[in-house]
Amino acid sequence: MTPPPEPGRAEGSALERFAARLIAQRAYLAEAARLIAAIPGPVLEIGLGKGRTYDHLRRILPGRAIYCFDREHHAPPEESPPSEFLVLGEIQETLPALARRLGATAALAHCDIGTRKPARDMAFARYLAETLPGVMAEGGIVLGDRPMESNRLAPLPAPGYTRPEGIAAWPYYLYRVTPFA
Amino acid sequence: MTPPPEPGRAEGSALERFAARLIAQRAYLAEAARLIAAIPGPVLEIGLGKGRTYDHLRRILPGRAIYCFDREHHAPPEESPPSEFLVLGEIQETLPALARRLGATAALAHCDIGTRKPARDMAFARYLAETLPGVMAEGGIVLGDRPMESNRLAPLPAPGYTRPEGIAAWPYYLYRVTPFA
Numbered sequence: 001m002t003p004p005p006e007p008g009r010a011e012g013s014a015l016e017r018f019a020a021r022l023i024a025q026r027a028y029l030a031e032a033a034r035l036i037a038a039i040p041g042p043v044l045e046i047g048l049g050k051g052r053t054y055d056h057l058r059r060i061l062p063g064r065a066i067y068c069f070d071r072e073h074h075a076p077p078e079e080s081p082p083s084e085f086l087v088l089g090e091i092q093e094t095l096p097a098l099a100r101r102l103g104a105t106a107a108l109a110h111c112d113i114g115t116r117k118p119a120r121d122m123a124f125a126r127y128l129a130e131t132l133p134g135v136m137a138e139g140g141i142v143l144g145d146r147p148m149e150s151n152r153l154a155p156l157p158a159p160g161y162t163r164p165e166g167i168a169a170w171p172y173y174l175y176r177v178t179p180f181a
Numbered sequence: 182m183t184p185p186p187e188p189g190r191a192e193g194s195a196l197e198r199f200a201a202r203l204i205a206q207r208a209y210l211a212e213a214a215r216l217i218a219a220i221p222g223p224v225l226e227i228g229l230g231k232g233r234t235y236d237h238l239r240r241i242l243p244g245r246a247i248y249c250f251d252r253e254h255h256a257p258p259e260e261s262p263p264s265e266f267l268v269l270g271e272i273q274e275t276l277p278a279l280a281r282r283l284g285a286t287a288a289l290a291h292c293d294i295g296t297r298k299p300a301r302d303m304a305f306a307r308y309l310a311e312t313l314p315g316v317m318a319e320g321g322i323v324l325g326d327r328p329m330e331s332n333r334l335a336p337l338p339a340p341g342y343t344r345p346e347g348i349a350a351w352p353y354y355l356y357r358v359t360p361f362a
Binding site (some may be wrong): 014015016018019022023025026050051052053055056059060076079099116140161162163164166167 | 188194195196197199200203204206207231232233234236237240241257260297342344345346347348
C-alpha cells in the first residue's frame with residue numbers, strides 16, 4: 001500500500017498537484033458554504049495570496065463580509081477585497097484585534113497554511129487551532145490545508161467530488177467549532 | 182449563445198479559471214507528447230514561471246532535452262532545469278541564439294504567453310509565430326495559450342478531455358509546423 005500523501009502533498013507533477021489542490025479546494029469550499037447556510041456571520045480568509053480563493057468565496061457566499069488576512073498585499077485589484085476587509089500584518093496581532101472588534105461571530109475560516117516549510121506550517125496550524133475557536137460562532141466551520149488539533153474543533157467527513165483521471169485527491173481538513181468541552 | 186471566452190479567459194471564479202487552465206494544459210500537453218512521439222529533438226518551454234509545466238514535461242517526455250526560457254529565474258530549485266537548460270534573458274535574443282546553436286530541430290514548443298496585458302500578449306504571440314517555425318523540426322508541435330498565425334503553423338484539433346462539473350474549457354492552441362508554403 002502506498003502511504004497517504006503528507007499534508008499538502010499528493011501524487012503527480014507540480015502541474016497535476018496544483019490542479020488537484022484547486023479542485024479539492026473548490027469541493028471543500030462548496031461543502032463549507034453548505035454547512036454554514038444557517039449560521040450568520042463573516043468569513044475569514046486567512047492567506048489572501050493572489051486572491052483566487054477570495055474571488056471564489058465572494059461568489060459562493062454573496063452578502064457575507066469576507067475579511068482577508070495576509071502579511072502583505074500581493075493580490076491584483078480585481079481579486080482583492082474592499083480596503084475595510086483587507087487585514088494586513090502579522091496574524092498573531094491582526095486576528096486577535098479583529099476578534100476584539102467582532103466578537104466570536106465568524107461563520108467560516110478558510111486557512112491556506114501550506115508552504116514549503118513544514119515546521120513553520122505546523123506551528124502556524126497550532127496557532128490557528130488554538131485561536132480560531134475563540135473568534136468563531138458556535139457551529140462555524142474551519143477549513144484548512146493542514147490538520148488542526150483542538151478540543152473545540154470536531155473533524156467532519158470529506159465531501160465527495162469528481163476528479164479528472166490522473167488527478168489525485170488533495171488533503172484538506174474540515175472542522176466544526178464546538179462549545180467548550 | 183454565450184460568446185466564446187477571450188483567449189486565456191473562461192467562466193467562473195479565479196480559482197475555477199486556474200483549475201480550468203491547468204486541466205486543459207495537462208490534456209493538451211498529453212496530446213502534444215503523443216504527436217511528437219516519432220519526432221526526435223528538444224523541447225522549448227517558453228515561460229518557465231514557477232516550473233510547474235517544466236516538471237510536468239520532464240515526466241511525460243523523459244529523455245528529451247527541455248530548454249526553459251524566462252526573463253528571470255523564479256522557479257524553485259525542485260522545479261528548475263539543470264543550469265545548461267535554463268535560458269535567461271530577453272527571448273528576442275535568447276531564442277535566435279539557441280536556434281543558431283541547435284538548428285531547426287525542436288520537436289515541441291510550449292508557450293505560456295498569457296498575462297493580464299492583452300496588447301503585449303498579442304505582440305509576443307506574433308513574435309513567436311514568426312520565429313518558432315525557424316527553430317523547429319518539420320512536423321514539430323507548437324502549443325500556446327494565445328492564437329499564433331503563420332503560414333508555417335497548421336492548426337490542429339483540440340484533444341478531448343474530461344472536466345469536473347463546473348470547470349470550463351480553457352482555450353489552448355495547438356499547431357503543427359509545416360514546410361514553407
